Each structure stands twice: as structure tokens, then as C-alpha cells.
Amino acid sequence: MRFDKPRYFRQSMSWVHTWTGLVMGWLLFAVYVTGALSYFRNEITLWMQPELHAAAAADDWLPKAVGVLAEKGAQAQQWTIAPPGPRSPVVGLSYREATAGGRGGEGGRAGEAARGGEGGRGGERARGGDGEGLGEVAGERPAAASAGARGEARPAQAQGGGQERNQGVKRLVMDPASGSVLEPRSTAGGNFLYRFHFELHGIDRVWGRWIVGAATMLMFIAIITGVIVHRNIFKDFFTFRPARGKRSWLDGHNASGVLSLPFHILITFSGLLLLAMQLMPWAADAAYNGDRRAFNQEVRGAAMGGQGQPAQARSGGSGRSTLTDLRPLYQQALQQWPELGVGSITVSNPGSARATVEIRQAFGDKLTARGGAERMLFNGVTGEALELPAARPPSTTRSIWNVFIVVHEGRFATPAVRWLLFLSGVIGALMIASGLVLWLVSRQKERAALGRLPRGHRFVEVMNVAAVAGLMIAIAGYFWANRFIPADAVDRNNQEIFAFFAIWGLTLVHAALRPHKRAWIEQLAAGAALYLLLPVLNGLSGGAHLARSLFSGHWQVASFDLVALATAAALLFTANRVHHHVPRPDRKGAKANTDEPAELAAEST
Amino acid sequence: MNILIFTTAFAGFGALCLSMERHAKQVFGVVPGALPRLGAAIAGWALLAGALAPALQRYGVSVGITAWLGFLSLAAVAIGLLLSYAPRQIRYLAPAALFLGVNLAWLF
Structure with a gap:
């Protein structure tokens, strides 16, 4: 019997872990950080549109919204109103012109109507397009329905995101208190970070997804092999021994992974x-004879549970008629869904006698029923409730799929x-960063010899600095660019994105030119300064400054600034530790890492 | 309800860390006997599992599982940091969390 067999296995796993981790670590760190930020992409976009910071909550916004729509979209076929909510302080309005693009088929309109509702409030609204985009990642995005779905990005984001795909739909943003239409700057917003985290940028999106997909696969391998390699996973479960060089890096890497x-x-x-579906569409291709559109339709059909049919059914004549007061209907819906609230109000054929009003729930509380948000239907003239076709429950397979997808996206959270998911993402980023540093630290002996x-x-030194500290600077720089590029600049979104990559590139050059330790200190300190001043910049360039946002309970903006301050503190702390780090040969001859002299003295006794 | 999930998970990880030789020594200065450690392990796992109940009640099945995992991470990191920087405090904090949790449980 050979007792050393498992050790061999562990050693080979260790090799796999080290190299998959290193090769993909640089990319995965960026994916984790931008992915964690994606949980708050609406808040980020809001911060990047300081024109909206002044919007105040008010009770009587609904008649104002109808007034604005009646004025701007008198000829429209359909109005959609997204109420202000915890993730959006403003009212989102959109209307669809009757003439646009012909009547692209009832199917298309049905999809659009259903999606418009599903879009829901704040988060859901922003995601309408993108989330679905990923869901139907099999590509080829089925014509009409998907085009509608993509357009459901937040009003202001739509300018950057999906306007060209979405002719005929006009979007407005309204201040709930004053009822005036706001004109936020166009911004790539949180959407850019979100998209970057799964399809990168500047390359074909199919390629981007392939690359991220491959990295994810290796990440999965690295996690599994990491658990195998971890020597005493249950004995050293919580162990973190600070200020002990390689030991500490290993402990930190283990703890952030295990915990x-x-x-x-x-x-x-x-x-x-x-x-x-992007990486391996063959199963679906085989089953559907390569007809991906049919596959997507079936998937979506199962998800929507036959909810795609809008309220055309009960048409009563075609004369003109005044729209009923929406407030009682809205109240009724709020009573129906006290916790989740209303996601959207869709008025079809406003002003006509066959007008209908559809109100959708903000979030489904069951992850398994994605796309199956509840809705209520009313006659648009009399205000009486209409019956709905029963929703088809999703299949078991679909439910399981939904749980995974929705958990990943933080939908309905x-x-x-959402904060917990964000923090877990940050811990994951720390795990990756510490792993990258560990690669160098554990080869110190080799170098010394x-x-x-x-x-x-x-090469690894330079890449580590640029991938970790450089990315933090680039993200901060992206937010700075948002305020320094004039609000009415042409092609503003791309200028913001350009700034992000230009700054990231510069950090790489800097890391290559400076000695390793200096590069870390300088970049960490620069990052700290940029994040520290973000709240100041926010106040100076038209946004709600921290004192005001805190005082008025405007948490969406305030928490952005607070997180920026916390990030600054963390970067500064790290820079300081690196600065005070004195390399010393320890007992084993390897070098210690982030030790401070005082602790060193205590340590050596 | 969030507090209840967190305190239960925190107490659970607290008990779990006391069931491990190295960590128990960090907290008490001496390694407790095998029997108390086994008890702590059982209590710890039970509490961690128990934290799922309020999460499910508050968030429904699937978001509940996500929330539970998130709170487990948070509690584990909290215990981990305490063990690194103030291990002896766990003697008081874990029972306090348990006490708070039990009292909160009556409220809901």
C-alpha cells in the first residue's frame, strides 16, 4: 500500500492550480471586479448622470407622467411608465410611435409589450435588453422580439446602448416632483462595466464571450484544484496569520477562497x-436542426408562459376616448404586491376607446419564475379589471436554469x-489578486538562488501591477472622464470607454518602466487619490455631493461616494503596507513580505 | 430578519471554529477535549443549516439560498478576522450573537 500516492495527486493538482490561475488571473480579476460592480450598475449609471441627482420623490407623479406622455406622444400606439423606485429616483417614460417601422408583425409587438413590462423598475428596466441579450446568448438574436427587448435599456442609457436597434420608441426621463422632463447626459455608465465583464470590449462580442468563457472554465478548474491542494482545509479553516510573508499570502489566498x-x-x-450556449451550441443545434431562432423562441415561450399576448383582445370600438385616471389602478396594484411594488405601467392605444392598461409587478419573488412577473390588466376607459390568460408555469429544467442565471445576475435581489453578492465578489477579487502575488512570492527563493x-x-510583475492596481485606476479614471468630457460631446459614451482603456494602458507602461515595488506603491497611491477625490468631483461637477445626498436620504448616489471612499482607504492602506515592507530572510531563507518593522521585532522572538 | 440570519450564521461559524484544535487554542489558550469539540462541531453545523430557515422565510426558496450563502460568507469572514486580530473576543461574541438570534427568533 502506498501512502504517498495522494501526495503525487496533490502535487499535480497544485501544478494545474498554479498555472491556470496565473494565466487567467489577470483577466479574471478584471471580470470579478467589473462583475461585482455590475450588481450596482443602475446606481453607477445614475451617478454618471448628475443631471438626475436633483430629482426628488413626490406622491403625485402619475398624473404628471400621463400629462407629459399625452403631450409628447399623443399619436403613440403605446405608452410605458416606469415608476420611481428604490433603484431609480426618476420616472422613465417611453412611447411608441404608430408609424415606426410599419407594424413589424403582431408577434414582434407582442414581444415588445411583454418585455416593456418585464423591464420593470430601475434594475430590471436597465437589464431588459442586456440581461436578455445574455440569456439568448445563442446569438442570431431572433428578430423582432429581441430587438424590442434590447431597446429596454434605461432611457438615458438607450442613447448609448440600443437606440439604433429600437426605432420608433422614444424615451424620456421625468422628475417625479416637478414633472419636468430631464435631459441627462449620454453615458456608457454601469452598462459598460457590465458588458465588459462577460464580453470584453473592442473585439467581436462572440470572441469576447469565448475568451471570458474559457477563463471561467479555467477558474472553475482552479477552484476545484485549489480545494484539493489546500492542505488542511478543515484544520486551518479560518487561519490567517498576518505579517509572515509567504505564509500570510497563502493564508489570505486560502481564507478568501474557502470562506x-x-x-x-x-x-x-x-x-x-x-x-x-455561446460556447457549446451544438446540442441545441442538433435538436433544432441548426435553427437557433426556433430554439430561442421555444426557450422564451417557456419562460414567458404564454404571457406574450398584449391586451389587444377586448377591443370595444375604435372611437376616441379619455384615458381613465391611473392612480386608483396603481393603488390597486400596490395593494396586490405590497412588497415588490409596480415595475411598469403600459397603456396600449391611449386615447382610443379600446385602450388598455397593463400593470406589471416589479420583481418576481420566485427566482424560478423568471419572466413570469405578475401583471394586472384594466380597461383603459372604464378602469375595470380585465381577465388575463393564465400563465403557464415554467418547466422544471427551465426553473433550475433560472435559479442559476438569476442568482448570478442578482435579479430580484x-x-x-445585492450588497452580499457584491461583497462576495470583492472577496473573490481579493482571492485572485492574492493568488497572483503569491506566484511571485513563492518563487522568491528561486530568484535569490x-x-x-x-x-x-x-513579465508577471508588470502584469500583476497593471492588472490589479492598474485596473482600479482605470475604473476611477472612467468615472473622472465621465465628469470631464463635456455633457454634450459627440460620441460621448465611446470617449468614456476610450479613457478607461487609455488609462489602463498607461498603467501598464508605467508598471513596465518602474521598479516592481515602486510601481505598486505609486499606482496604489494614485488610485487612492482618484477614489478619494471622486466624491469631491461629484459635488463640483453638478452631482449631489455627499452631505446633500446623505442628508436627503438619496442612498443611490451616497453609497457610490461612500464606496469610493472605502476603496480609497483600502488602496491607501495597501500602498502604505507595501511602502513599509522590509524584505528580510526568514528562518527558511525565503523573504517575508508585508511586515512592518515593529511587528518584525515581535515576530522574531 | 437579516440580522437573525447573520447572527445565526455567525454563532454557527463561531462554534465551528471552536471545534477545530488550532482555532480553539487561539480562543481559549488551551485545546478543549475531544468531546466538547465534537459538540461544538455538531452545534456549528446545525446553526449554519438553521440559518437557512429565516433566509427561506424572508426571501423565498431561491433568493433565500443566495442570501444564505452571502450571509455565510460574511459571517465566516467576520470570524476569520476576529481569529486573526482578536481571537479571545469570540468567547463573548459568538454566545452574544446566539443570544441575540434566539431572542430575535421569538419576534418573527
Whole structure:
């Protein structure tokens, strides 16, 4: 019997873990950070549109919204009103011109109507397009229905995101208190970070998804092999021994991995599922003879549960008629869904005798019923409730798929759960960053024996600095660019994105030119300064400054600034630790890492 | 309800860390006997599982599972940081969390 067999296995797993981790770590760190930020992409977009910060909550916004729509969209076929909510302080209005694009087929309109509702409030509204875009990742996005879905980005984002795909729909943003139409700047917003985290940028999106998909697959492998490699996963479960060089890096890497292991597995696995249709469409291709559109329609049909039919059914004549007061209907809906609230109000054929009003729930509370948000239907003239066709419950397979997808996307999550997902993402990013540093730290001995720095190690040094500290600077720079590029600049969104990549590129150049330790300190400190001043910049460039947003309870804006301050503190702390780090040969001859002199003295006794 | 999920998970991880030799020594200075450690392990796992109940009640099945995992991460990190920087405090904080949790449980 050979007792050393498992050790061999562990060693080979260790090799796999080290190299998959290093090769994909740089990319995965960016994916984790931008992915974690995506949980708050509406809030980020809101911050990046300071014109909206002044919007105040008010009770009587509904008649004002109808007034605006009646004035701007008198000839429209359909109005959609997205009420202000915890994730959006403004009222989103949209109307669809009767003439646009002909009547692209009832099917198309049906999809649009259903989606418009599903779009829902704040988060859901922004996601309408993008979330679905990923859901139907099999590509070829089925013509009409999908085009409608994509357009459901938030009004202001639509300018950047999907306007060209969405002719005929006009979008407005209204201040609930004053009833005036706001004109926010166009911004790439949180959407850019969100899109970057699964399809990168500047390359074909299919390629981007392939790359991220491959990285995710390797991440999954790295997690599994990491657990195998971890020597005493149950003995050293919580162990973190600070200020002990390599030991500390290993402890930190282990702890950040183990303590939120369920999250890491879940997020990686669900990420794989989300991209699976992109990476491996063959099963669906085989079953549907390559007709991806048919596949997508069936998937969607199952999800929508036959809810796609809008309220055309009960038409009563075609004369003109005044729209009923929406307030009682809205109240009724709020009573029906006290916790989740209303996601959207859709008026079809406003002003005609066959007008209908459809009100949709903000979030479905069951993850398994994605796309099956509840709705209510009313006669648009009399205000009486109409009956709805019963929703088809989703299949078991679809339910399971939904759980994974929705968990990954944080859809339907309350703010508390969203924060937890965000924090878990941050822990994951720390795990990756510490792993990257660990690669270098654990080869210190090798370098010392060699007496020089091998070219490969230097490459890893430069990449580590740019991938970790550089990314943090680039994200901060992206927010700065948002305020420095004039609000009416042409092609503004792309200028913001250009700034992001230009800054990131510069950090790479900087990391290549400076000595390793100096590069870390300088970039971390620069990042800290940029984040520290973001709240100041916000106040100076038209946004609600921290004192005001805190005082008026405007948490969406306030928490952005607070997170920026926390990030600044964390970067500054790290920069300081690196600065005070004194390399010393410890007992084993390897070098210690982030030790402070005082602790060192205590340590050596 | 969120507090209840967190305190239960925190107490659970607290008990779990006391069931591990190294961590129990960090907290108490001495390693407790095998029997108390086994008890702590059982209590710990039970509490962690128990934290799922309020999460399910508050959020429904699937969001509940997500929220539960999130709170587990948070509680585990909290215990981990305490063990690194103030291990002895766990003696008081874990029972306090349990006490608070039990009292909160009556409220809901």
C-alpha cells in the first residue's frame, strides 16, 4: 500500500492550480471586479448622470407622467411608465410611435409589450435588453422580439446602448416632483462595466464571450484544484496569520477562497451556464436542426408562459376616448404586491376607446419564475379589471436554469442581498489578486538562488501591477472622464470607454518602466487619490455631493461616494503596507513580505 | 430578519471554529477535549443549516439560498478576522450573537 500516492495527486493538482490561475488571473480579476460592480450598475449609471441627482420623490407623479406622455406622444400606439423606485429616483417614460417601422408583425409587438413590462423598475428596466441579450446568448438574436427587448435599456442609457436597434420608441426621463422632463447626459455608465465583464470590449462580442468563457472554465478548474491542494482545509479553516510573508499570502489566498467558497462555485458555475450556449451550441443545434431562432423562441415561450399576448383582445370600438385616471389602478396594484411594488405601467392605444392598461409587478419573488412577473390588466376607459390568460408555469429544467442565471445576475435581489453578492465578489477579487502575488512570492527563493530576475518573472510583475492596481485606476479614471468630457460631446459614451482603456494602458507602461515595488506603491497611491477625490468631483461637477445626498436620504448616489471612499482607504492602506515592507530572510531563507518593522521585532522572538 | 440570519450564521461559524484544535487554542489558550469539540462541531453545523430557515422565510426558496450563502460568507469572514486580530473576543461574541438570534427568533 502506498501512502504517498495522494501526495503525487496533490502535487499535480497544485501544478494545474498554479498555472491556470496565473494565466487567467489577470483577466479574471478584471471580470470579478467589473462583475461585482455590475450588481450596482443602475446606481453607477445614475451617478454618471448628475443631471438626475436633483430629482426628488413626490406622491403625485402619475398624473404628471400621463400629462407629459399625452403631450409628447399623443399619436403613440403605446405608452410605458416606469415608476420611481428604490433603484431609480426618476420616472422613465417611453412611447411608441404608430408609424415606426410599419407594424413589424403582431408577434414582434407582442414581444415588445411583454418585455416593456418585464423591464420593470430601475434594475430590471436597465437589464431588459442586456440581461436578455445574455440569456439568448445563442446569438442570431431572433428578430423582432429581441430587438424590442434590447431597446429596454434605461432611457438615458438607450442613447448609448440600443437606440439604433429600437426605432420608433422614444424615451424620456421625468422628475417625479416637478414633472419636468430631464435631459441627462449620454453615458456608457454601469452598462459598460457590465458588458465588459462577460464580453470584453473592442473585439467581436462572440470572441469576447469565448475568451471570458474559457477563463471561467479555467477558474472553475482552479477552484476545484485549489480545494484539493489546500492542505488542511478543515484544520486551518479560518487561519490567517498576518505579517509572515509567504505564509500570510497563502493564508489570505486560502481564507478568501474557502470562506466564501459556495459563492465562488455558484458564481463561476452559473457564469459558465450563462455562456454555455455561446460556447457549446451544438446540442441545441442538433435538436433544432441548426435553427437557433426556433430554439430561442421555444426557450422564451417557456419562460414567458404564454404571457406574450398584449391586451389587444377586448377591443370595444375604435372611437376616441379619455384615458381613465391611473392612480386608483396603481393603488390597486400596490395593494396586490405590497412588497415588490409596480415595475411598469403600459397603456396600449391611449386615447382610443379600446385602450388598455397593463400593470406589471416589479420583481418576481420566485427566482424560478423568471419572466413570469405578475401583471394586472384594466380597461383603459372604464378602469375595470380585465381577465388575463393564465400563465403557464415554467418547466422544471427551465426553473433550475433560472435559479442559476438569476442568482448570478442578482435579479430580484433586495438591496441587502445585492450588497452580499457584491461583497462576495470583492472577496473573490481579493482571492485572485492574492493568488497572483503569491506566484511571485513563492518563487522568491528561486530568484535569490539565481541571483537575477528571470524575464518571465519580470513579465508577471508588470502584469500583476497593471492588472490589479492598474485596473482600479482605470475604473476611477472612467468615472473622472465621465465628469470631464463635456455633457454634450459627440460620441460621448465611446470617449468614456476610450479613457478607461487609455488609462489602463498607461498603467501598464508605467508598471513596465518602474521598479516592481515602486510601481505598486505609486499606482496604489494614485488610485487612492482618484477614489478619494471622486466624491469631491461629484459635488463640483453638478452631482449631489455627499452631505446633500446623505442628508436627503438619496442612498443611490451616497453609497457610490461612500464606496469610493472605502476603496480609497483600502488602496491607501495597501500602498502604505507595501511602502513599509522590509524584505528580510526568514528562518527558511525565503523573504517575508508585508511586515512592518515593529511587528518584525515581535515576530522574531 | 437579516440580522437573525447573520447572527445565526455567525454563532454557527463561531462554534465551528471552536471545534477545530488550532482555532480553539487561539480562543481559549488551551485545546478543549475531544468531546466538547465534537459538540461544538455538531452545534456549528446545525446553526449554519438553521440559518437557512429565516433566509427561506424572508426571501423565498431561491433568493433565500443566495442570501444564505452571502450571509455565510460574511459571517465566516467576520470570524476569520476576529481569529486573526482578536481571537479571545469570540468567547463573548459568538454566545452574544446566539443570544441575540434566539431572542430575535421569538419576534418573527
